[in-house]
Amino acid sequence: MRILLANHEVLLQGLTMTLALTLCVLVIATVFAALLAAGLMARHPVLRRLAQVISEVMRDIPLFVTVMMVYFVAPSFGIGLDPFGATLVGLGAWGAANGSTIIRAGILAVPAGQREASAALGLRPWQVLRLVILPQALRPILPPYLGLTTQLVQATSVGALIGVRELLRTGQIVMERATVMEGGLSPFLLYGVILLIYFAICSALSALSRRLERRLGRHENHTMAATPQAETSQPGALARLRIARS
Template identity: 40%
Template sequence: MAVAGYQILLDGLVRTLLLSVSCIIISLCIGVLIGIMQTSKQSVIRSVAKGYSELFRGLPIVITLFLVFFILPEAGIEVNSYISAMIGLSLWSSANISVAVRGAIQSISPTQVEASMALGLSGLQTMRYVILPQAFRRMLPSVIGLLSNLIQTTSLSILIGNLDLLKSAQILIERVEIMEGGAIAFQVYSLVLIVYFIICYPLSLLSRKMEKKLA
C-alpha cells in the first residue's frame, strides 16, 4: 500500500479511538450514577434506573444505533453519524456498567453502612467515602472488560455511516481495486485485525489479572 493508503487507515484509527474515549467517559459517568440509583431505597428511583439498564442491555446494539440515528432528527435534533454512534454506544455501555456498579455496591457488608451512620456520616458521605472506594476496586475488572468490548463494538457504527477504522479499510480497498486493479482486501483487513488486537488484548489481560488478584 502507498503512503496515502496508510494515511486513510490512520485517520480511521484516530476517529475510532476518539469515539472509544468519548464513549468510555460518558458511559462511566452515566453508568456509575445509574448503578448508584439502582441501590436507592426509594422504589421510584430504583425502578427508573433498573428500567434504563434492562432496556439498553436488552436491545441489540444495532437497534439502539438505528434508533438514535433516525429518531433524533425526527424530533428536530440534528446529529451526524459520529454523534449518533457516540450516544448509542454510550447508552449500551453505561447500562452494562451500571450492573457492575450495582453488584459491587451490594457486595459491601451492610454493617459498614451502619457503622458509618453511627459515626455521624450522612448517606451521601457514606456512599462517597466508604462504599464507593471499595466498590470501585471490586467492579474494576468487569468494567475494564466492558470497555474492551466497547472498543470492539465501535466497528458497528459503520452501519450508520460513521467513518471509523473499518469503514476506512473498506474505502481503501475500493479505491485500490478501482484505480490499480489489485486485490488487497486480505492485507488490509489483516492489518485492521492486528490493530484491534493490539488495543483490546492488553485490556483483556489486565481484566483477568485483576480478577485473579481480587479473588
C-alpha cells in the first residue's frame, strides 16, 4: 500500500487519460453513429447497403485488431497517428458501428403511425424528427447506449498495448518501478485497485442510466396525465403537438 500511495500521482494521470480518451471516443462515436443510423434507414439502396457493410464489418472485427490495424497500417497511407490518436480512431469506429444499431432500433421502435399523423398535421420532416420521433426514441436508446459507454470505458485499456498511458498502462509502469526500486509489488493489490476504479466508473454510469430512465418515465407519465381526455386517444407526442397547434 505504501508503494501505491507513493505512486498515486502516476495512477491519477492514467485515470485522467482514461476519462479523456473515453470522452473523446464517445463524442466521435455518437456523431458517426447518428450518421450511420441515418444511412441504415436511408431510402437510397446504395447508401443503405454501404452503411450496412460498414456497420457489420466494424462490429465483426475484434476491437484489438481494429486498433492495431489503425496504428500500424495507417502510416502506410501517409496518415501518421500517435498511440492516442490510433486508439481514438479504432474505438470511435467500433463505438459508432455498435451505436448506430442502437439508434436505429430506438427510432424504429416509434410506431409508423406517428410519422403519418405528423405529416397529416403539416409538419416538415425535420420537425417530425425533432418534435415527435427523437423524444420518443430517447427512452429505448438511452439505457443500451449508456451500456455501450461502459464498454468504451473498459475498452480504453486496449490502448495500453500500443503505448497509451491510460490507467492500465500506468499500473504496469508502477509495477515495473516497484520491481526495480522496491523489490516488487503484489500484482493482486495493484490490479485489484485498478479493477475497483474501473468498477466505480462503470457503476456510476449504470446508476446514471437507471436514474435517467426513471426520469424519462416520470416525465412521460406526467405529460400523459396532463393531456386532456379528448386528446388521449392520440399517441402522446402527437397529442402534445395538437394542443400546441390549437
